[in-house]
Amino acid sequence: MTLLRLSGIGHRFPNGVEALAGVSLAVARGELLCLLGASGCGKSTLLRIAAGLVAPTEGAVEWPEGRPREIGFVFQDPTLMPWARALENVALPLRLAGLARAEREARAEAALAALGLRGFERALPRELSGGMRMRVSIARALVTEPDLLLMDEPFAALDEVARMRLNDEILALKGARGVSVLFVTHSLLESAYLADRLVVLAPRPGRVAAELRFDAVPRGPGFRATPGFATRLAEATAALEAAS
Numbered sequence: 520m521t522l523l524r525l526s527g528i529g530h531r532f533p534n535g536v537e538a539l540a541g542v543s544l545a546v547a548r549g550e551l552l553c554l555l556g557a558s559g560c561g562k563s564t565l566l567r568i569a570a571g572l573v574a575p576t577e578g579a580v581e582w583p584e585g586r587p588r589e590i591g592f593v594f595q596d597p598t599l600m601p602w603a604r605a606l607e608n609v610a611l612p613l614r615l616a617g618l619a620r621a622e623r624e625a626r627a628e629a630a631l632a633a634l635g636l637r638g639f640e641r642a643l644p645r646e647l648s649g650g651m652r653m654r655v656s657i658a659r660a661l662v663t664e665p666d667l668l669l670m671d672e673p674f675a676a677l678d679e680v681a682r683m684r685l686n687d688e689i690l691a692l693k694g695a696r697g698v699s700v701l702f703v704t705h706s707l708l709e710s711a712y713l714a715d716r717l718v719v720l721a722p723r724p725g726r727v728a729a730e731l732r733f734d735a736v737p738r739g740p741g742f743r744a745t746p747g748f749a750t751r752l753a754e755a756t757a758a759l760e761a762a763s
């Protein structure tokens with residue numbers, strides 16, 4: 520079942536930069552689709568178009584089953600309110616939706632717990648590590664129980680270990696909640712690990728250069744040491760090299 524379909528997307532900014540041309544791709548329900556490409560090939564622009572934050576100058580964004588009630592967006596920067604505690608940051612979308620305090624706090628607590636942050640509800644962002652701040656940001660995106668999570672290089676600023684842990688947490692959340700994920704990265708390792716399907720973009724203007732579908736195998740820390748992972752990584756590397 521197709522959740523989101525982008526058809527013939529082109530985008531030219533007012534300054535004349537052609538960021539995207541003829542991009543067509545679809546996200547299936549429950550799928551994790553990675554968008555991989557060199558810096559500047561239009562990944563963020565495409566994600567913003569999918570979110571409805573930017574109207575494409577060409578093509579169509581379609582939701583065959585109707586636009587989800589909630590879409591979660593996670594940016595590279597956690598974008599937390601520095602003066603507000605973790606619980607309040609996570610509860611923000613519920614406050615904006617007008618939910619009563621007791622309900623929004625209960626749901627924010629549950630979202631923090633799902634991201635391994637039980638006990639940190641009262642912490643201010645500056646009292647947390649970079650990885651923990653990113654978890655708060657993901658909890659905020661999940662608190663509305665979105666059907667689709669749009670993630671724009673969310674772990675690029677983290678160390679490798681934190682990044683690998685969060686990769687596993689995204690897969691666990693996807694397994695537990697069936698949330699679909701469109702995940703932008705320029706990391707080959709991350710895309711080879713996370714993706715059910717991988718779309719490689721070529722730059723100037725951004726367009727689809729290759730699409731790889733990976734076997735549905737269980738991931739987990741041991742997966743990175745398997746021949747199956749090495750094969751995925753080699754395929755992704757070859758596709759990215761050919762696109763650049």
Ligand SMILES: Nc1ncnc2c1ncn2[C@@H]1O[C@H](COP(=O)(O)OP(=O)(O)OP(=O)(O)O)[C@@H](O)[C@H]1O
Nearest residue numbers: 532534536538557558559560561562563564565705
């Ligand atoms: N608001 C804007 N006005 C003009 N040009 C823009 C604007 N935003 C992005 N661009 C240009 O569009 C192209 C695609 O940018 P975009 O940020 O989508 O790429 P990206 O693949 O996400 O890059 P990165 O991996 O570095 O984040 C780039 O050439 C960029 O300079």
